[in-house]
Amino acid sequence: MKLFVKNIAILAGADSHGKLRLQGREMAETGIINDAFLYVEDGIIKRFGQMAEAQDLEHTPNVTIVDAEGGTVLPSWCDSHSHVVFGGSREQEFVDKIRGLSYAEIAKRGGGILNSADLLHNTSEDELYHQAMRRVNEVIRKGTGCLEIKSGYGLNTEDELKMLRVIRRIKETAPLRVVSTFLGAHAVSREYAGRQAEYVDLVINEMIPAVGEEKLADFVDVFCDTGFFTPDETGRIMEAAAKYGMRPKIHADELAASGGVEVAIRHNALSVDHLESMTEEEIELFRNAETIPTALPGTSFFLNMKYAPGRQIIDRGLSLALASDYNPGSTPSGDMKFIFSLGCIKLRLLPIEAFNAVTLNGAYAMNLSRNYGSIAVGKMANFFITIPIPSLDFIPYSYTTPLVNRVFLRGEEIVS
Ligand code: NIG
Ligand code: FE
Numbered sequence: 001m002k003l004f005v006k007n008i009a010i011l012a013g014a015d016s017h018g019k020l021r022l023q024g025r026e027m028a029e030t031g032i033i034n035d036a037f038l039y040v041e042d043g044i045i046k047r048f049g050q051m052a053e054a055q056d057l058e059h060t061p062n063v064t065i066v067d068a069e070g071g072t073v074l075p076s077w078c079d080s081h082s083h084v085v086f087g088g089s090r091e092q093e094f095v096d097k098i099r100g101l102s103y104a105e106i107a108k109r110g111g112g113i114l115n116s117a118d119l120l121h122n123t124s125e126d127e128l129y130h131q132a133m134r135r136v137n138e139v140i141r142k143g144t145g146c147l148e149i150k151s152g153y154g155l156n157t158e159d160e161l162k163m164l165r166v167i168r169r170i171k172e173t174a175p176l177r178v179v180s181t182f183l184g185a186h187a188v189s190r191e192y193a194g195r196q197a198e199y200v201d202l203v204i205n206e207m208i209p210a211v212g213e214e215k216l217a218d219f220v221d222v223f224c225d226t227g228f229f230t231p232d233e234t235g236r237i238m239e240a241a242a243k244y245g246m247r248p249k250i251h252a253d254e255l256a257a258s259g260g261v262e263v264a265i266r267h268n269a270l271s272v273d274h275l276e277s278m279t280e281e282e283i284e285l286f287r288n289a290e291t292i293p294t295a296l297p298g299t300s301f302f303l304n305m306k307y308a309p310g311r312q313i314i315d316r317g318l319s320l321a322l323a324s325d326y327n328p329g330s331t332p333s334g335d336m337k338f339i340f341s342l343g344c345i346k347l348r349l350l351p352i353e354a355f356n357a358v359t360l361n362g363a364y365a366m367n368l369s370r371n372y373g374s375i376a377v378g379k380m381a382n383f384f385i386t387i388p389i390p391s392l393d394f395i396p397y398s399y400t401t402p403l404v405n406r407v408f409l410r411g412e413e414i415v416s
Contacts, residue, residue: 001040001041001042001043001064001411001412002039002040002041002060002062002063002064003038003039003040003041003063003064003066003381003408003411004037004038004039004040004054004057004058004060004063004064004065004066005037005038005039005040005066005068005073005385006037006051006054006057006058006065006066006067006068007037007051007067007068007069007070008033008035008036008037008038008051008068008070008071008072008073008385009034009035009036009068009070009071009072009388010032010033010034010036010072010073010389010391010392011031011032011033011034011036011038011048011072011073011375012030012031012032012072012073012074012075012355012375012392013030013031013074013075013355013359013360013373013374013375014030014031014032014033014036014048014374014375014376015030015031015360015374015375015376015379016031016376018376019360020364020369020370021292021319021360021361021364021369022319022356022360022361023314023317023318023319024314024315024316024317024318024319025317027314027319027320027349027352027353027356027357027361028350028352028353029352030352030355030356030392031374031375032392033048033049033050034050035050035051035052036048036049036050036051036073037049037050037051037053037054037057038073038375038381038383039054039057040381040408040411041411042411043380043381043410043411043412044378044379044380044381044411045375045376045377045378045379045380045381046377047377048375048377066385066406066413068385069388070388071385071386071387071388071389071405071406072385072386072388072389072392072395073375073383073384073385073386074143074355074359074383074384074386074395075145075359075360075372075373075374075375075382075383076143076144076145076146076176076359076372076382076383076384076407076409077142077143077144077145077146077336077337077340077358077359077362078144078145078146078358078359078360078362078363078365078366078368078372078373079139079144079146079147079148079323079324079326079334079336079339079358079362080146080148080249080271080273080294080321080323080362080363080365080366081148081150081249081271081273081294081296081323081324081325081365082147082148082149082150082323082324082325082326082327082334083149083150083152083153083183083325083326083327083328084132084135084136084139084147084149084326084327084334085128085132085149085151085153085163085166085167085170086116086119086120086128086131086132086153086327086328087116087119087120087122087123087127087128087131087153088119088123088131088328089328089332090111090112090115090116090328090329090332093106093111093112093115093329096111097303097304103255103303103305103329103330104227104255106329107187107227108227110190112187112329113152113153113155113186113187113329114155114187114189114190115329116153116328116329117153117154117155117159117187117189117190119153120153120154120159120162120163121154121159125162125165125166128162128163128166129166129169129170132149132166132170133170133173133174135326135334136170136174136176137174137416138334139324139326139334139335139336140174140175140176140407140409140414140416141404141407141414141416142334142335142336142337142402142404143336143337143384143404143407144176144334144336145176145177145372145382145383145384145409146176146177146178146179146362146363146366146368146372146373146382147176147177147178147179147334148178148179148180148181148219148249148323148365148366149167149170149178149179149180149181150180150181150182150183150186150221151163151164151167151180151181151182151183151184151186151217152183152184152186152187152221152223153186154184155184155186155187155188155189156189156191156202157202157206157207157210160182160184160207160211161210161211161214161216164180164182164211164214164216164217165216167180167216168180168216175409175410175412175414176382176409177368177372177380177382179218179219179366179367179368180216180217180218180219181217181218181219181220181221181249182207182208182211182216182217182219182220182221182241182246183220183221183222183223183251184203184207184208184211184237185199185200185203185221185222185223185228185229185233185234185237186221186223186228187223187228196229196233200229200233200236200237203237203240204236204237204240208220208237208240208241208243208244208246209244211244211246212241212243212244212245212246217246218246218247218367219246219247219248219249219270220237220238220241220246220247220248220249221248221249221250221251222234222237222238222248222250222251222260223251224250224251224252224258224259224260224263224264225251225252225253225254225255225256225258225260225274226255226256226258227255228255230258230259231258231259231260231262231263232263234250234260234263234264235263235266235267238250238263238264238267238269239267242267247268247269247270247367248264248267248268248269248270249269249270249271249272249273249365250263250264250269250271250272250273251273251274252264252272252273252274252275253272253274253275253276253277253278253282254274254275254276254277254299255277256277257277257278257279257282260272261275261278261282261285261286262282262285264291265285265286265289265291268289268290268291269291270290270291270292270365270366270367271291271292271293271294271321271365272291272292272293272294273294273295273296273323273325274294274295274296274299274308274325275293275294275295275308275309276299276300276305276306276307276308277306278293278308278309280312283309283312283313283316283318284316286313286318287316287317287318292319292320292321292361292364292365293308293313293318293319293320293321294320294321294322294323294365295307295308295310295320295321295322295323295343295347295357296308296322296323296324296325296331297310297322297339297342297343297346297347298324298325298326298331298333298335298338298339298342299325299330299331300342300346301331301342301346302330302331302332302333303330303331307346307347308347309347310322310343310347310348310349310357311347311348311349314349314353319361319364320349320353320357320361321357321358321361321362321364321365322339322340322342322343322347322354322357322358322361322362323339323358323362323365324336324339336358337395337396337399337403337404338399338400339358340354340355340358340395340396341354341396341397341399343357343358343396344396344397345396345399351392351393351395351396351397352392354396355392355395359373359374360373360374361373380410380411381408381409381410381411382408382409382410383408384404384405384406384407384408385404385405385406385407385408386403386404386405387403387405389403
């Protein structure tokens with residue numbers, strides 16, 4: 001399969017540096033080529049550059065020619081944090097929040113994650129798959145090409161495995177690249193109420209071995225925060241999962257600075273996510289670490305909470321990823337263009353910094369940046385074409401206008 005995309009007014013994210021992630025000042029740079037082309041063979045990017053250099057390609061035998069008609073080409077969004085497998089919805093809690101209850105209060109009353117665990121328990125694997133695929137197809141049309149999906153609404157071995165099998169089926173059937181994360185320690189189940197230590201033992205002694213045997217997860221996650229799991233419990237869970245090759249990606253510092261950042265970095269987590277309540281001292285812990293801080297500004301927006309200190313993280317010379325956290329409770333949206341806008345508006349990132357945070361650095365946070373996250377020779381041809389726009393800055397600026405015109409994943413057009 002040969003694909004020649006011509007008449008691209010702006011090609012952004014063109015990468016000749018080969019870096020796996022960008023940090024500090026590097027985040028304000030990206031390769032931009034005006035009046036460009038892109039050439040793909042068998043799903044892999046083979047060439048790109050200025051149209052004037054592409055005369056030969058028009059006559060390549062068996063080539064499919066795509067006219068970008070003056071649109072912009074971007075590498076697909078890489079969304080490194082989501083919970084898109086869930087049953088039903090939780091708009092009642094949305095109303096409760098408007099009436100004045102906090103996210104933590106709703107959780108304490110048995111709503112929140114436990115509400116989704118009940119819904120998941122009562123929904124068949126097939127139905128869960130179909131509901132999740134509707135969400136996945138929506139985000140694909142919006143430009144997402146790589147997606148991390150977590151378990152964590154099962155909260156018992158059987159239902160956690162059910163969720164992870166649904167994620168595996170999405171991985172096998174959807175055209176985007178999916179990675180899966182086991183999040184058994186998302187909340188203590190109703191059955192184990194008041195017996196948190198026993199629940200943690202169940203996660204370690206029963207769930208992790210079962211998930212590991214079936215090779216159902218690439219990563220392990222823990223909701224390490226006040227009212228949920230402690231740094232000590234998180235450490236033990238990470239150690240148990242490491243035996244099965246699951247690297248940590250940890251929820252921390254959403255509700256309070258609670259020690260999650262330190263323990264996650266000590267266990268060489270790939271990412272630590274949320275960070276809304278992170279302290280100055282914690283920012284420094286990321287220096288020289290492989291762990292990437294990941295902000296989820298959609299959650300702050302939806303819950304009316306403070307935002308992670310993204311600007312300060314970059315100003316300290318560190319790297320930052322942005323992800324959606326798409327889930328039924330704290331942010332029911334996987335719209336990465338909106339996350340891009342929030343990164344600029346609320347975290348005060350420059351558009352190019354936010355762009356790198358939702359593409360290459362997002363790919364890094366899934367251990368996928370060798371093959372995804374930028375336009376580079378040898379990388380997977382996951383990209384989209386926008387309607388004609390004046391600049392890259394226009395994308396986060398026009399924060400509700402749908403701009404994506406055509407989507408290509410693995411070099412093939414997604415026709416919806
Ligand atoms: O990332 N913070 C923990 N977990 C999810 C919310 C899950 C839910 O409310 O269903 C999050 O925000
Ligand atoms: Fe989350």
